Amino acid sequence: MEEEYRMVLVGVGGQGILTISDIIAIAAQKKGLRVLSSEVHGMAQKGGSVITNLKIGKELHSPTIPVGCSKALIGLEENETLRYMKYLEPGGLVITSKTVLYPVTWKKDKNAAVLAHEKIDENLSKFDARIIRINAEKLASEAGLALAQNIVLLGALSQIKDFPLSVEELKSALKTRVPSKYIETNVKAFELGIEAMKKAN
Amino acid sequence: MVRVEELIENEEKRVLVLGNEAIARGAIEAGVQVFAAYPGTPSSEISMALIAAAPELGFYAEWSTNEKVSMEVAYAASISGVRSMIACKHVGLNVAADVFYSALYMGCKGGFVTVVGDDPHCFSSQNEQDSRWLGVSANFPILEPSSPQEAKEFTKMAFEISEKFEIPMLLRTTTRISHARADVQFNKFETTYRDGELEKSPRFKCLPGIARANHPKLLEKNETIKEWIPESGLTRIEGPEDNQFGIITSGISYSYVKDALLMLNADIPILKLGIVSPLDEKSILKFAKSKENIIFIEEVDPYLEDRISALLVQNGITPKIHGKCNGITKRYHELNAYLVAKGLESLFGSKIADFKDIEVAVTKTEEYIPFRPPLFCAGCQHRAAFYELSKVVKKNDGIFASDIGCYSLDPWVSDTIVCMGASIGMASGFSRVIKDKPIFAIIGDSTFFHTGLPALANAVYNKANFNLLILDNRMTAMTGFQPNPTEDIPIENVAKGLGVEYIVEFDPYDFEKGKKTIEEALKHKGPTVIIMRKICANEWWRRTRRKGEKIEVYHTDPEICIACGTCIVRYQCPAISWSIDTNSKGKQYTVIDSSTCTGCSVCSQICPTGAISKVE
């Protein structure tokens, strides 16, 4: 299966995962590559945990990525990153936002959020992976669009070494996908993501 | 979602679309002229796309009140010579079953296609029904695409086959086809919409004498189709000719087989069936004759396995059968490439990685990973309604029959959820045998019009004593905010017309009034009807933001908040969380996220210390 690039994008319903998987798909299509993704619609979307599988390549068959088979994992929320770590191939790359969104099960425990980062880090380290953490919340606000955390991560993932799409290809797809009045702020968010990733590398 | 302009553009081009949108495009290219549907995951995007395209292209499309009605609308168009289609989820096909069992006997004229979306793994469903059984028991020819591209092509073919043999067709997809996004080749099309004409004939009356004559004709048609399949290109054989193994598969499972064989580095003959009923017996027998081992790969039920095994026995061919019968794949949940490869590895004597380290890490982290179930949205009016109800229901130890919709997410009072419309029938039944407790039924507006109406007529007629709560959020929210008759037909008028004597209405955000109204209703003999009316908060929030209007949100005063947890632990509004910092007394407090709060005000009404107020 070396012909195809496989990645999973995870987060909480409403964080804009479909938007970034769309942008990647648009860029891949423009480049003449095939794309196949599998999305979650319906009930699970309502604030639940969501995962999108995305494959890019020349000849693609099944739309899902089994456990242990994804080259990269992009997480928009750290608990969700942890939840879906099993999909990553051994030694694979994780780019995760440090954002933590409250699951309802935490509400009984006032300390849960306080301890979250520590606990998540401790648990993430149990997997064989290279993990890069991005402060997407901060960078998106810096770009002037708090909602653009997903685009910050898109910028970050454009820096993955064997990723089949270039920064320019992703950026031009981004411009066609977001509403015109938000292009500028989104591009800014995208670029801040690139920088953050360069620093982390 | 693909833009309508792109979906209907009459050009040869590749477009990124969902499998469901590819089906919609297939129908457009085939010249569908009447489309009717009731929403249901994973089928809804087919209907949303076609209903958006209809006014642009000039064909007719509607949201019907239920699947049965949608099929009747489309069937009438078909026997008037016009191409027509419906789309529904697997359980919706059950609702339409009464129509198609007879429609198949009578046949059709204009191409008539039913698209059914099955949901292995129950991503958004109450069961894993494999609709192929229902289809075959009614003698539907059934097509099963393996990719979004095939979904489009098979839709077009379904219309052609339907017209050629005058038989209704079933196109079966599963969630992973419907919700796969891929670049799909669109083709040019010609539309010649025309008026229908009903050629009068006794054929379209399913009276016993006629039905008796029609049944053998239906079976004959299936025989003719069976003979025709080999030349249709719907059956495909891949891989080397001579091998002791052969895999038979269809639909999404074919794609898993392809990837699994790559994982196993194995070159094994595959028989891919594009039509799974009637069976392409000629090709199957030819394929199986020389094989010592036949392996069936399919999701959920052993449909191909059982039917084809029988076929082989009837023809004296006796390879060893592998599949569900010996645990190569499971009879439940979805498959993937790895599961298929794992199932096959011992047969082929190969070995694939088994990710033991990952399993270990999963076990070690499981305990921490917080459960994140789907929830009512911030400000959801159903949450408010259920919170009020939970006070009354629990105090009176009531029995609570719920129904299917966003309100199925209720964490507090629901005792039963069965199928659409069942709340009213179930409450009627409970009222016959449970005499010392109040009985409640709760139903949404869309579900009320779907199957609640006959159940309510039944309850009035038979004088069932229960309280019916109708959550009128002005739309069919769960499946993507589709419109339904509540827009034009006031539910209170319907209830009154059916003879309900006690009917009240309130706004669920008005907390105290809500509680009192329900308490009061309990004093009356049922069926009573209590309408809780408020637009879906999520859709309202999105519309308001799109219009650029300001949303008046709420906030907590950290010094007044005593961290009792009423708003956060009990009410569970997702916009509220615990602070990381502490207030001047060293205590944590609640924080409201202003980007998700819809300003419903309920938290401020239930806060015992008055710590929550509108942001001025």
Ligand SMILES: Cc1ncc(C[n+]2csc(CCOP(=O)(O)OP(=O)(O)O)c2C)c(N)n1
């Ligand atoms: C027979 C059948 N058809 C369709 C569905 C899919 N479905 C589940 S919930 C729902 C909509 C319910 O709408 P409503 O009762 O108004 O509740 P809301 O989601 O708006 O709260 C639909 C169409 C189903 N489960 N069963």
Ligand code: SF4
């Ligand atoms: S979509 Fe509407 S009805 Fe459904 S949970 Fe959200 S706010 Fe409530």
Ligand code: SF4
């Ligand atoms: S007002 Fe309170 S209950 Fe309503 S959405 Fe805002 S935080 Fe949630």
